[in-house]
Amino acid sequence: MVVLGHFTNLTKIIMKTTTYRNHIASPFQLAPKKTFTKKDPLKEELLKNTGTFNLTAIIEEDIQTSSQFKHIPGFLGYICTLKIGNEVIGIGRGSAILNRMNKFVERGIRFAYGASIVDAVVRSTKTLDALYLKTSGQENPGVLKEETGEIDYTPELATDKQKSYLRELININVLDDRERDQWASQIDELTKDEASEKIQFFMR
Known part of the structure; x- marks a missing residue:
């Protein structure tokens, strides 16, 4: 009876001191990596010239020409004044x-009409450049200076020692x-920080 009681007590002690880790919640919940996109000066310059522009086209008979x-005989002309x-x-x-x-009167007139508008638009491009420089305060148009923006951040991966120990x-x-x-x-x-977190998880 003494031996049996001693064996029973020993079994209880073993059960109390032995921990079975059959299932452990995975610590590998990878957090999304922080990335910062560098500003693209070409893209920014492109977007500056997009939008809706309210233009007024005044078309008149070109009496002077x-x-x-x-x-x-049969000469006719239009003059188009383009305004912002x-x-x-x-x-x-x-x-x-x-x-x-x-002989196609209507077609000929429409051609002259359209040509005056196209000519006005083409000639306005230099004027628009001048107005752009005036409003933006740029002295050297077309020279794009590289903007540093936010630095690309690439996390450092875990070391071989960390991975081996893990x-x-x-x-x-x-x-x-x-x-x-x-x-x-x-x-x-894993990054260095993530590997360190997982190691600490198992060391608890």
Whole structure:
């Protein structure tokens, strides 16, 4: 009876002091890596020139030019004045000659009309550049200075020593083969800080 009681007490002591870690909640919950995208000066410059522009096109008969070609029968012309607000940014001209070689009156007139608008728009580009420099305060147009912006941040990966030690801890503490393999497969993706956290988890 004494031996049996001693054996029973010994069994209780072993059960109290032995801890089985059949399943451990995975510490491999990888936090999203912080990345900072460097500003693209070309993209920023491109976006500065996008948007909605309210232009006014005033189209009139080009009497001055027509008077210079009054010796040519069937000559007609348009003048287009392009404005932003009250500021003139471009003046364009378009003309056509209507005679028996060009009998399509409506088509010829529409051609002269459209040509005056196109000419005004083309001529306005230099004016728009000047207005852009005036409003933006830039002295040297077209020279893009590289902006540093936020520095790209690439976290440093775990060292070989950290990864080796972490594998040992996983082999000791994780009994399930599938779960052990799953954890081990993520080790190479860990950063130094993440590997340190996992090691501390197993060392508790």
